[in-house]
Amino acid sequence: MRFRFKTDYEQDIRLAKHGGHQFWYGALMVALLLAPWVIPEYWLAQLTFVLIYSIAGLGLMLLAGFTGLFSLGHAAFLGVGAYTEAVLTNAGLPFPLALSCAAGLSAAVGLVVGLPALRVRGIYLGMATLAFGFIVEEGLARWDSVTGGNSGIQIKAPEIVGTTLSSGTQFYFLCLLITILATLAILNILRSPTGRAFVAIRDSEISAQSMGIHLARYKTLSFALSAALAGIAGALYAHKLQFISPDQFNILQSIDLLLMIVIGGLGSVHGAFLGAIFLIAMPQAISIFKDYLPDTIGQAPGLQSVVYGSVLVAFVLFEPMGLYGRWLKVRTYLETFPFYRKGMFKRQKSFQKSDRLR
Amino acid sequence: MSTVLLSANQLSVRFGGVLAVKEVSFEVRAGEVFTLIGPNGAGKTTVFNLISRIYNPTSGTIDYAGPQGMLRLTDQPPHAVAALGIARTFQNIELFEFATVLQNLLIGRHTQRRSNFWQDLFFTPSVRAVELEARQKAEEVIEFLELQHYRDSLVAGLPYGVRKVVEMARALCAQPRLILLDEPSSGLNVEETDDMAFWIQDICQELGVTILMVEHDMSLVSKVSDRVLAMNQGEILALGTSREVQSDPGVIEAYLGSVSDVSSLRRPVVRSGSHP
Amino acid sequence: MIQFFQMTLSGISQGCIYGLIALGFVLIYKATETVSFAQGELMMMGAFGGLAAMTWLGLPYWLAVLSAIAAMTLFGVILERVVIRPILGQPAFSVVMLTIGIGYVARGLITMLPNIGTETHVLPVPYKDEIWKAAGLVINVEQVVVIGATAVLCALLFALFRYSKLGIAMQAASQNQLAAYYMGIPVRGLNGVAWGLAAAVAAIAGLLLAPITFVHANMGLIGLKAFPAAVVGGFGSLPGAIVGGLIIGIIESLSGFYLPDGFKDIAAYVVVLLMLVIKPNGLFGEKLRKKV
Numbered sequence: 001m002r003f004r005f006k007t008d009y010e011q012d013i014r015l016a017k018h019g020g021h022q023f024w025y026g027a028l029m030v031a032l033l034l035a036p037w038v039i040p041e042y043w044l045a046q047l048t049f050v051l052i053y054s055i056a057g058l059g060l061m062l063l064a065g066f067t068g069l070f071s072l073g074h075a076a077f078l079g080v081g082a083y084t085e086a087v088l089t090n091a092g093l094p095f096p097l098a099l100s101c102a103a104g105l106s107a108a109v110g111l112v113v114g115l116p117a118l119r120v121r122g123i124y125l126g127m128a129t130l131a132f133g134f135i136v137e138e139g140l141a142r143w144d145s146v147t148g149g150n151s152g153i154q155i156k157a158p159e160i161v162g163t164t165l166s167s168g169t170q171f172y173f174l175c176l177l178i179t180i181l182a183t184l185a186i187l188n189i190l191r192s193p194t195g196r197a198f199v200a201i202r203d204s205e206i207s208a209q210s211m212g213i214h215l216a217r218y219k220t221l222s223f224a225l226s227a228a229l230a231g232i233a234g235a236l237y238a239h240k241l242q243f244i245s246p247d248q249f250n251i252l253q254s255i256d257l258l259l260m261i262v263i264g265g266l267g268s269v270h271g272a273f274l275g276a277i278f279l280i281a282m283p284q285a286i287s288i289f290k291d292y293l294p295d296t297i298g299q300a301p302g303l304q305s306v307v308y309g310s311v312l313v314a315f316v317l318f319e320p321m322g323l324y325g326r327w328l329k330v331r332t333y334l335e336t337f338p339f340y341r342k343g344m345f346k347r348q349k350s351f352q353k354s355d356r357l358r
Numbered sequence: 359m360s361t362v363l364l365s366a367n368q369l370s371v372r373f374g375g376v377l378a379v380k381e382v383s384f385e386v387r388a389g390e391v392f393t394l395i396g397p398n399g400a401g402k403t404t405v406f407n408l409i410s411r412i413y414n415p416t417s418g419t420i421d422y423a424g425p426q427g428m429l430r431l432t433d434q435p436p437h438a439v440a441a442l443g444i445a446r447t448f449q450n451i452e453l454f455e456f457a458t459v460l461q462n463l464l465i466g467r468h469t470q471r472r473s474n475f476w477q478d479l480f481f482t483p484s485v486r487a488v489e490l491e492a493r494q495k496a497e498e499v500i501e502f503l504e505l506q507h508y509r510d511s512l513v514a515g516l517p518y519g520v521r522k523v524v525e526m527a528r529a530l531c532a533q534p535r536l537i538l539l540d541e542p543s544s545g546l547n548v549e550e551t552d553d554m555a556f557w558i559q560d561i562c563q564e565l566g567v568t569i570l571m572v573e574h575d576m577s578l579v580s581k582v583s584d585r586v587l588a589m590n591q592g593e594i595l596a597l598g599t600s601r602e603v604q605s606d607p608g609v610i611e612a613y614l615g616s617v618s619d620v621s622s623l624r625r626p627v628v629r630s631g632s633h634p
Numbered sequence: 635m636i637q638f639f640q641m642t643l644s645g646i647s648q649g650c651i652y653g654l655i656a657l658g659f660v661l662i663y664k665a666t667e668t669v670s671f672a673q674g675e676l677m678m679m680g681a682f683g684g685l686a687a688m689t690w691l692g693l694p695y696w697l698a699v700l701s702a703i704a705a706m707t708l709f710g711v712i713l714e715r716v717v718i719r720p721i722l723g724q725p726a727f728s729v730v731m732l733t734i735g736i737g738y739v740a741r742g743l744i745t746m747l748p749n750i751g752t753e754t755h756v757l758p759v760p761y762k763d764e765i766w767k768a769a770g771l772v773i774n775v776e777q778v779v780v781i782g783a784t785a786v787l788c789a790l791l792f793a794l795f796r797y798s799k800l801g802i803a804m805q806a807a808s809q810n811q812l813a814a815y816y817m818g819i820p821v822r823g824l825n826g827v828a829w830g831l832a833a834a835v836a837a838i839a840g841l842l843l844a845p846i847t848f849v850h851a852n853m854g855l856i857g858l859k860a861f862p863a864a865v866v867g868g869f870g871s872l873p874g875a876i877v878g879g880l881i882i883g884i885i886e887s888l889s890g891f892y893l894p895d896g897f898k899d900i901a902a903y904v905v906v907l908l909m910l911v912i913k914p915n916g917l918f919g920e921k922l923r924k925k926v
Contacts, residue, residue, distance in 0.1 A: 123730075127906055142896045
């Protein structure tokens with residue numbers, strides 16, 4: 001059993017809270033840095049996708065998991081970022097500038113999408129974001145002159161300080177760097193008053209107001225920040241695929257992002273990463289196992305839908321805390337062995353009382 | 359003669375067809391414990407919600423002696439109330455369920471923050487310094503209310519009595535000049551209510567915070583209140599010291615009940631020997 | 635002018651379909667305050683059920699319709715019992731994700747049926763392709779049937795909720811579950827009834843829509859347009875769902891005709907955004923404010 005003996009308030013503020021943290025995250029960093037020389041190129045590309053989706057996941061986790069504002073059209077921000085990056089890079093802008101513009105424009109769109117959040121809540125907000133998602137997708141398809149419409153556009157490789165990053169390994173390190181910066185940014189926010197204000201808004205808006213939290217400002221901020229991260233992810237996504245079209249940013253992509261954070265574990269930073277790993281690994285796993293199944297099942301077009309749906313249902317039913325929650329339980333079991341009690345993570349049963357009455 | 363901290367003038371609020379608060383006027387003086395009593399539905403919590411600016415009054419105003427002088431509280435938005443030095447607890451506990459007690463208290467310190475979003479993003483040394491100071495202050499409140507044991511527990515799993523204390527702790531963390539306590543002793547047993555009485559007196563005398571509270575427990579009211587206001591059906595019944603209000607016939611009729619009522623309910627004593 | 639009426643009529647008919655699916659959403663929301671994204675897929679399953687009853691089992695039209703509705707009702711009840719009930723304490727968002735998952739599974743399973751899932755089928759209804767001509771208008775009987783059936787269904791549901799014990803009990807359970815338990819109302823059973831009813835309504839919508847759009851696995855995506863309908867009407871209001879559906883259907887139909895390409899697809903969403911700006915709780919919605 002591990003006991004943390006705290007002697008200083010600093011220990012609760014630090015990011016790596018104890019020796020174990022420092023060791024394991026350090027090892028992770030080393031593994032990620034050595035990856036290009038250890039794993040085959042195909043898997044490196046998949047790892048790059050995991051990083052890209054993690055960035056988007058971090059944004060959505062901040063919005064939905066930590067501020068409690070559910071966005072059903074998040075792929076729209078991904079699309080805005082991707083197209084901005086595509087247009088600007090093709091026009092010759094260097095990568096850092098194009099990326100900043102992509103993030104900025106996505107943040108601005110996020111601000112606009114967040115405006116309904118100031119007046120409506122819950123399912124109504126979900127509908128508003130869903131509506132925005134469809135409108136943006138349609139807009140991207142119709143604005144032929146800039147976006148190339150439904151036929152999509154190709155993107156040139158990113159250029160930093162004069163050098164063009166054209167190889168998979170170079171791009172991987174770029175994504176890794178941006179992912180680390182994004183993660184640090186989110187972690188910083190969460191341990192500061194801004195992050196706590198977000199959590200307050202999630203748990204009790206009236207209470208948060210009474211504590212002096214300006215609801216409109218923080219909700220808008222959450223949307224803008226979340227959209228900016230999605231925009232950055234979209235930009236990297238565009239460079240990775242080298243070709244984008246509007247139907248890559250439709251409702252299915254939005255649901256994929258939500259699936260990612262729910263399965264990963266709502267309300268935790270780890271959840272974004274675990275969810276991204278799941279999202280990228282699942283199709284690979286399906287295509288590997290397909291060969292072991294009888295043809296009628298294995299080759300059927302609906303198999304991926306069924307697997308995705310079943311996994312989602314299974315997680316919500318049996319592991320609502322997601323992959324990260326399951327990991328916490330395993331870790332607690334190992335840490336407190338043999339004193340692990342069955343009901344340790346059990347939530348109190350709550351009776352549903354309508355929030356609708358005035 | 360101490361100064362007036364808060365004054366409500368002819369406050370009325372109407373919800374649809376119901377007039378919940380009817381031309382209520384009262385003054386709260388700095389440094390006192392002012393209690394609102396009355397039956398359920400009298401409008402006491404509604405008055406609190408008016409002060410917190412969660413509701414808008416249909417007519418009437420509230421004036422408050424803010425840090426920069428008297429101002430019209432009814433013109434302020436809800437999130438400005440805490441910055442003016444008014445903190446509150448809620449009747450049905452509005453804590454942040456999925457955060458720890460410590461995080462709840464730190465959120466309570468929101469009005470004391472001195473950093474903006476960009477500084478938070480990069481977690482500059484000034485943010486770190488403010489964080490440490492906030493932690494220090496939160497710990498002082500924890501020690502004051504003896505919550506050390508629960509510091510890192512999620513609120514969702516805590517017993518009711520502890521949650522009430524955490525609510526009060528969170529309100530104290532805002533370093534208020536006026537604190538609104540909505541039924542602080544409801545759900546507490548005798549020992550906890552005694553503790554609560556001591557804490558209320560300490561908050562008032564040691565920390566110098568003015569207390570406006572809603573309470574049903576008459577012994578607690580008698581013990582700590584300087585002045586009491588009795589309400590019924592949105593109107594004022596009586597205002598005065600605890601003893602004056604508790605002996606007011608209108609208040610007894612509407613709320614407290616008279617002693618003789620109880621004796622008529624007493625069952626006759628059965629003499630031994632008359633049993634079959 | 636004729637065109638205008640023509641478009642409006644087809645808009646009303648389409649709007650009835652949206653309204654029926656939205657009705658299912660609202661039924662479930664009123665009963666359990668959860669939003670079910672699986673209504674579209676339930677509609678699709680109802681249509682396939684009707685198809686199976688009519689072509690495989692060779693049942694006559696009315697018998698096939700009734701059996702399909704009955705089967706879907708049963709499916710709805712079972713779904714609630716097995717999948718929804720265990721998660722009722724959880725945050726609303728988790729439930730939404732669960733229903734999305736159910737939708738995926740349903741769509742995937744139907745698609746996996748060899749030869750049937752990937753094809754588009756025609757539903758053999760007796761009034762197929764029939765046309766009435768009145769006052770210069772060419773009226774598609776299929777559309778009239780949709781409108782008529784919706785009206786009848788609404789009347790039945792109104793009677794159910796207003797006058798029957800079951801309806802009142804359902805409303806009570808939706809407002810305060812704990813109090814309903816105390817009053818002896820079998821709350822869990824009622825949740826099952828609500829889901830069964832919603833599934834039945836979805837099945838009816840599917841059987842009505844099938845002659846117009848044919849039966850195929852992606853039929854359920856219409857459900858995404860029914861959401862704006864429910865929001866416009868005000869989530870929590872049954873008549874609102876139908877009214878919202880009609881509004882969206884008519885506006886969509888007219889914008890497809892009078893506005894440039896592409897507006898038809900997003901008409902529903904523009905309407906819902908406007909509604910959220912003007913009247914955030916929908917036309918008949920209740921004000922959402924927590925009482926502290």
